[in-house]
Amino acid sequence: MLPVRRSDRVGVEVFSDRPIAALAEAVAWIDAATFRLPGEPVPLGEAAGRVLAADCRAEHAMPDRDRAALDGFAVEAQRSVGASAYNPLAVPAAAVAAGDPLPAGMDAVVPLAAAEPGGPGNALLVEPVAPSENIERQGAVAAPDAILAAAGTRLAVPHLGLLAAAGIAEVAAVRQPRVAILLAGPVGSQGVPDSNRPMLRAAVVRDGGIIVAEELVAERSRPALAATLAVAASDIALVVGGTGAGTDDHAAAALAEAGELALHGIALRPGETTGLGRSGAGIPVVLLPGAPPACLWSYELFAGRAIRRLAGRDPSLPFRHCRMTAARKIVSMVGMTEICPVRFGGAPGTVEPLPAFAEIGLTAATAGDGFIIIPEASEGHPQGASVIVHLYEDREAETG
Amino acid sequence: MLPVRRSDRVGVEVFSDRPIAALAEAVAWIDAATFRLPGEPVPLGEAAGRVLAADCRAEHAMPDRDRAALDGFAVEAQRSVGASAYNPLAVPAAAVAAGDPLPAGMDAVVPLAAAEPGGPGNALLVEPVAPSENIERQGAVAAPDAILAAAGTRLAVPHLGLLAAAGIAEVAAVRQPRVAILLAGPVGSQGVPDSNRPMLRAAVVRDGGIIVAEELVAERSRPALAATLAVAASDIALVVGGTGAGTDDHAAAALAEAGELALHGIALRPGETTGLGRSGAGIPVVLLPGAPPACLWSYELFAGRAIRRLAGRDPSLPFRHCRMTAARKIVSMVGMTEICPVRFGGAPGTVEPLPAFAEIGLTAATAGDGFIIIPEASEGHPQGASVIVHLYEDREAETG
Numbered sequence: 001m002l003p004v005r006r007s008d009r010v011g012v013e014v015f016s017d018r019p020i021a022a023l024a025e026a027v028a029w030i031d032a033a034t035f036r037l038p039g040e041p042v043p044l045g046e047a048a049g050r051v052l053a054a055d056c057r058a059e060h061a062m063p064d065r066d067r068a069a070l071d072g073f074a075v076e077a078q079r080s081v082g083a084s085a086y087n088p089l090a091v092p093a094a095a096v097a098a099g100d101p102l103p104a105g106m107d108a109v110v111p112l113a114a115a116e117p118g119g120p121g122n123a124l125l126v127e128p129v130a131p132s133e134n135i136e137r138q139g140a141v142a143a144p145d146a147i148l149a150a151a152g153t154r155l156a157v158p159h160l161g162l163l164a165a166a167g168i169a170e171v172a173a174v175r176q177p178r179v180a181i182l183l184a185g186p187v188g189s190q191g192v193p194d195s196n197r198p199m200l201r202a203a204v205v206r207d208g209g210i211i212v213a214e215e216l217v218a219e220r221s222r223p224a225l226a227a228t229l230a231v232a233a234s235d236i237a238l239v240v241g242g243t244g245a246g247t248d249d250h251a252a253a254a255l256a257e258a259g260e261l262a263l264h265g266i267a268l269r270p271g272e273t274t275g276l277g278r279s280g281a282g283i284p285v286v287l288l289p290g291a292p293p294a295c296l297w298s299y300e301l302f303a304g305r306a307i308r309r310l311a312g313r314d315p316s317l318p319f320r321h322c323r324m325t326a327a328r329k330i331v332s333m334v335g336m337t338e339i340c341p342v343r344f345g346g347a348p349g350t351v352e353p354l355p356a357f358a359e360i361g362l363t364a365a366t367a368g369d370g371f372i373i374i375p376e377a378s379e380g381h382p383q384g385a386s387v388i389v390h391l392y393e394d395r396e397a398e399t400g
Numbered sequence: 401m402l403p404v405r406r407s408d409r410v411g412v413e414v415f416s417d418r419p420i421a422a423l424a425e426a427v428a429w430i431d432a433a434t435f436r437l438p439g440e441p442v443p444l445g446e447a448a449g450r451v452l453a454a455d456c457r458a459e460h461a462m463p464d465r466d467r468a469a470l471d472g473f474a475v476e477a478q479r480s481v482g483a484s485a486y487n488p489l490a491v492p493a494a495a496v497a498a499g500d501p502l503p504a505g506m507d508a509v510v511p512l513a514a515a516e517p518g519g520p521g522n523a524l525l526v527e528p529v530a531p532s533e534n535i536e537r538q539g540a541v542a543a544p545d546a547i548l549a550a551a552g553t554r555l556a557v558p559h560l561g562l563l564a565a566a567g568i569a570e571v572a573a574v575r576q577p578r579v580a581i582l583l584a585g586p587v588g589s590q591g592v593p594d595s596n597r598p599m600l601r602a603a604v605v606r607d608g609g610i611i612v613a614e615e616l617v618a619e620r621s622r623p624a625l626a627a628t629l630a631v632a633a634s635d636i637a638l639v640v641g642g643t644g645a646g647t648d649d650h651a652a653a654a655l656a657e658a659g660e661l662a663l664h665g666i667a668l669r670p671g672e673t674t675g676l677g678r679s680g681a682g683i684p685v686v687l688l689p690g691a692p693p694a695c696l697w698s699y700e701l702f703a704g705r706a707i708r709r710l711a712g713r714d715p716s717l718p719f720r721h722c723r724m725t726a727a728r729k730i731v732s733m734v735g736m737t738e739i740c741p742v743r744f745g746g747a748p749g750t751v752e753p754l755p756a757f758a759e760i761g762l763t764a765a766t767a768g769d770g771f772i773i774i775p776e777a778s779e780g781h782p783q784g785a786s787v788i789v790h791l792y793e794d795r796e797a798e799t800g
Contacts, residue, residue, distance in 0.1 A: 048602035062761070069691075069758065071646035097646055098691060099586070112645045141761040149766060156793050157603045158765035161595035161692050165762070186499070195561035202448035203557045245512050246471035246497055291469075291498060292561050314794055320720050358469065361462075361541040362565070365558035366549060393556050394714055 020265035020272070022376060023301070023337040029262055029276050030302050033284040034309040037235065039172035044163055047155050049208070050173035051312035056149045058166050061139035066107075068096040069134045073115050073123040074106035077133065083125040093123030102135060109134035142166070152312060174312035179204050180213040180234035184225050184251045185241015185290035195292040195362065196240050200299060206318065207304050208311035209236075222250035222257070229258035230280040235310055237283060238303050241290030243273040251275065251287045259285070267376055269336045270294040270357045274302060293357035293364065297339050319370065319390040327352040330381045332374035340380075341368045342389060351389055369395045420665035420672070422776060423701070423737040429662055429676050430702050433684040434709040437635065439572035444563055447555050449608070450573035451712035456549045458566050461539035466507075468496040469534045473515050473523040474506035477533065483525040493523035502535060509534035542566070554713060574712035579604050580613040580634035584625050584651045585641015585690035595692040595762065596640050600699060606718065607704050608711035609636075622650035622657070629658035630680040635710055637683060638703050641690030643673040651675065651687045659685070667776055669736045670694040670757045674702060693757035693764065697739050719770065719790040727752040730781045732774035740780075741768045742789060751789055769795045 021029075039053025068074060073093035083089040093115070094103045102109075108129045118124035141162075142148055148166055149159050155171070163171065181200055197214070204211055212234050217225045229237065242251035243264075252264045255277045264275040264287070271294045275287030286303040288295045300317060309315045327345030330353045332338040341364035342351040351372070357364045365371075370391040374380055381387050421429075439453025468474060473493035483489040493515070494503045502509075508529045518524035541562075542548055548566055549559050555571070563571065581600055597614070604611055612634050617625045629637065642651035643664075652664045655677045664675040664687070671694045675687030686703040688695045700717060709715045727745030730753045732738040741764035742751040751772070757764045765771075770791040774780055781787050 044598060045601065048605065071644050071649070097586075097648070098644065136761070140759060141763050148763075154794050157599050157606070158696060158762045160602050161599040161696065162762040162766050164593050164598040165595040165692065167593050186497075193564050193567050195565040198444060198560040198564040199557050201445065202560050205448065206557070244471050244498065248497070249471070292565065296558060296561065314796075320796070322722070359540060361536075362558045362562040363541050363548075366562050394554050396714075396720070 020267050021263045023266060023268050026263055026266045026268075026274070026276060026302060027305065030284075030306050031309065031315070033276075033278070034236070034306045036312040037175040037177060037310050040175045041170050042173040043170055044160060044168060047171050047173055048157075048160060050155055050171070050176075051208075052149055052151050052153045052155065053172040053174045053312070054151050055147045056163055056166070056168055056171060058142040058144060058146045058148055061144050062141040062166060063136050063138055065138050066102040067136040068098055068100045068102060068109045069136045070098045070109060070111055072096060072109045072111040072134065074100075074103050074109050075123065075125070075129060076106055077108040077129050077131040080108070080110070080125050080128040083128050085126045088124045088126050090118040090122045090124050092121055093118070094121070107131045107135070154313060177209040177236060177307050177310035178212040178234040179209045179307060180232045180237040181211060181215070182225065182228055182232070182237060182239045183214075183216045183241060184239045184254070185243070185249070196288070196290065196295045199292070199296055200238065200240070200288075203299055203304060204307060207307045208313055209307040222254045225250060225254035226258040229255060229285065232279055232281070232283065232285075234283060236303070236306055237279060237285045238299070239275075239285060239287045240295060241288070243275055243287045243289045245273075255279075255285055255287060267336050268297065268301065269333075269338045270296070271298040271301065271339075272336070274298040276302065292362055296362065296365070297357075317390060319392060321388050321390045323386055324389045325350045326381045326383055326385045326387050329353075329383045330372060330374070330385075330387070332378055332380040334379050335376055337376050338374045340372045340374055341365060342370055342372055343368045351387070365392070368392070420667050421663045423666060423668050426663055426666045426668075426674070426676060426702060427705065430684070430706050431709065431715070433676075433678070434636070434706045436712040437575040437577060437710050440575045441570050442573040443570050444560060444568060447571050447573055448557070448560060450555055450571070450576075451608075452549055452551050452553045452555065453572040453574045453712070454551050455547045456563055456566070456568055456571060458542040458544060458546045458548055461544050462541040462566060463536050463538055465538050466502040467536040468498055468500045468502060468509045469536045470498045470509060470511055472496060472509045472511040472534065474500075474503050474509050475523065475525070475529065476506055477508040477529050477531040480508070480510070480525050480528040483528050485526045488524045488526050490518040490522045490524050492521055493518070494521070507531045507535070552712060577609040577636060577707050577710035578612040578634040579609040579707060580615070580632045580637040581611060582625065582628055582632070582637060582639045583614075583616045583641060584639045584654070585643070585649070596688070596690065596695045599692070599696055600638065600640070600688075603699055603704060604707060607707045608713055609707040622654045625650060625654035626658040629655060629685065632679055632681070632683065632685075634683060636703070636706050637679060637685045638699070639675075639685060639687045640695060641688070643675055643687045643689045645673075655679075655685055655687060667736045668697065668701065669733075669738045670696070671698040671701065671739075672736070674698040676702065692762055696762065696765070697757075717790060719792060721788050721790045723786055724789045725750045726781045726783055726785045726787050729753075729783050730772060730774070730785075730787070732778055732780040734779050735776055737776050738774045740772045740774055741765060742770055742772055743768045751787070765792070768792070 074096045079091040115123045242249045255261045259279040261277040273289045288298045327350035341354040345352045370389045474496045479491040515523040642649045655661045659679040661677040673689045688698045727750035741754040745752045770789045
């Protein structure tokens with residue numbers, strides 16, 4: 001069930017003309033090569049989930065004057081002193097609905113349930129009311145020029161309401177990264193349909209990107225790939241397949257020819273044949289392995305991180321993590337960062353290893369609840385160890 | 401900063417002809433009134449985030465035969481015994497690329513780095529290889545008829561890859577709930593733009609629904625609202641505004657007229673004027689208060705829950721939660737479930753209260769990191785208490 005020597009060979013020996021990169025080195029390259037894209041105007045109604053490129057400020061105080069917080073009677077509070085069920089007081093009052101400006105001279109609102117109409121311009125109070133009670137004070141939500149949502153905020157449901165209330169109809173949002181996908185290896189193989197395109201399409205959208213091109217490069221043709229890379233018009237290009245050591249694996253050579261191959265071979269499993277570089281036009285290029293689990297993890301750790309950074313989002317993996325306990329020993333090979341798939345154990349708060357991605361493919365993700373990233377220097381975790389588990393969407397761990 | 405008496409009055413006295421419902425009672429009504437919608441065929445390429453209405457099974461074994469796991473030479477493992485750098489062995493071999501079926505009689509693959517061509521049909525091995533090494537075994541990913549993704553699964557990135565590899569081009573996904581939004585109260589007020597529509601549009605989409613109608617009902621007109629409710633064609637209708645106790649608040653009466661008003665008035669703050677019921681056609685109707693914070697929380701706890709249930713998703717609040725420590729006392733009123741906004745405290749793993757939604761409106765959400773739900777029976781939490789905090793999107797708490 002645990003790693004065999006083959007990946008070691010692939011990772012270490014095939015690229016022996018250059019040392020393979022540590023995961024941290026590859027992540028540092030991604031971070032250095034990408035930055036938040038500039039803003040563009042976006043109507044507020046289409047801005048859910050977008051990241052602000054600039055602060056949104058309140059033009060005026062919110063509310064812009066004192067308002068009734070609920071339906072009732074606006075009164076002058078000091079006149080209500082002494083009111084009770086045994087001593088109803090008739091006081092000057094104005095019927096107001098929630099949100100109405102407070103009439104001049106009034107400083108509190110008595111709810112409908114605590115008063116009744118007492119003749120024209122009056123109400124009969126059965127309780128006293130304190131000054132400012134049931135009033136939304138001018139500026140309580142926001143002072144003039146206050147920041148309602150700062151640059152970098154990803155707009156969620158309450159932001160949309162607050163910005164709408166401030167009369168903001170359009171925001172400056174970070175432009176969505178344009179992603180080109182170039183299929184360079186065999187697409188599917190021997191009658192097996194391609195897994196990578198459906199995964200990449202969904203992942204790019206999840207991370208805030210837009211796929212602007214999806215090209216099938218003449219299979220295993222290095223000149224065709226180099227030519228396509230040289231002209232790719234996008235913020236980032238993902239090349240899928242052809243990253244291995246075979247005589248017809250041309251992705252790395254084509255990238256070197258078209259621009260720059262910065263890294264090829266990363267001490268990551270799955271994903272060790274990943275490459276990073278730039279096209280001739282200078283856009284970042286991620287070479288994703290063609291094997292589906294390797295493509296998935298190379299995307300999540302490198303391409304997805306780049307897209308999330310370009311989109312102005314939190315660049316870390318889009319999975320929450322929590323501490324859990326290893327119900328069984330989890331073994332990893334020293335020298336490779338391993339993505340170890342896990343599922344929840346029988347006892348709450350525990351996880352147990354699943355067979356590796358190399359053995360059961362994407363089922364190691366779909367049949368699991370999350371994964372553990374075991375760094376290069378570690379040989380894994382003993383039974384009972386406290387581990388950080390990244391949980392897939394919709395998974396909720398009992399963590400006490 | 402903490403609750404004043406007004407909401408108590410609104411909650412308890414205004415609806416004194418019927419006792420106000422506890423939160424649990426209202427949630428139970430939602431759960432009883434909603435169920436997972438039936439499936440519809442959806443192309444796999446459009447199915448990201450959708451919930452399966454039926455199991456997806458593998459038609460054939462995956463892989464359908466033994467395959468090479470990497471580029472190299474397929475060999476018969478027993479012939480490699482004794483191979484070393486000092487004793488290279490020439491054995492019958494066939495060059496294979498990753499994914500190729502294993503040629504007859506071969507049972508292992510030697511990576512390119514551990515062999516070199518040794519004349520026609522032969523390779524020169526410098527290491528032994530074990531049987532099955534670097535082979536993807538037939539059925540290792542899935543046995544024939546194995547469930548690849550079970551009914552109820554929300555399709556994420558790896559599922560799309562696995563189902564595509566299985567040749568599945570279309571899935572049966574739970575139909576997206578059709579949501580009608582009827583604006584029954586004043587839309588915005590006194591020149592203040594409406595906050596509720598932008599919030600509801602984003603929240604419905606977030607929860608997997610589709611807004612099929614958005615109607616501005618003749619303002620504060622009970623017959624118009626009743627007539628609209630009677631014919632609303634959707635899976636659920638949300639009526640916004642007009643839920644209070646004012647003489648021109650007609651939402652509850654209109655619902656009673658058009659169908660059934662099951663609950664009106666819930667011991668929830670914000671959100672106490674929420675109503676629940678059914679239209680004449682039997683579809684669930686949620687009466688959302690018009691005040692934006694109350695509308696927001698009434699949506700999240702009731703309408704959103706209904707939509708998530710209809711969509712087949714996890715019905716609980718779409719925020720992850722974790723245990724943290726109250727850095728300051730958090731006070732709540734006995735008798736009302738309160739949504740207490742919090743932000744992270746100075747020390748890791750702590751939260752402190754923000755002013756209530758009644759005081760600072762939606763800013764209590766946008767300026768915060770999450771919220772605590774304090775049940776009706778509790779008067780809150782002392783400083784130092786362990787509390788369950790629901791975290792907004794993108795927030796990550798250091799929880800040790």
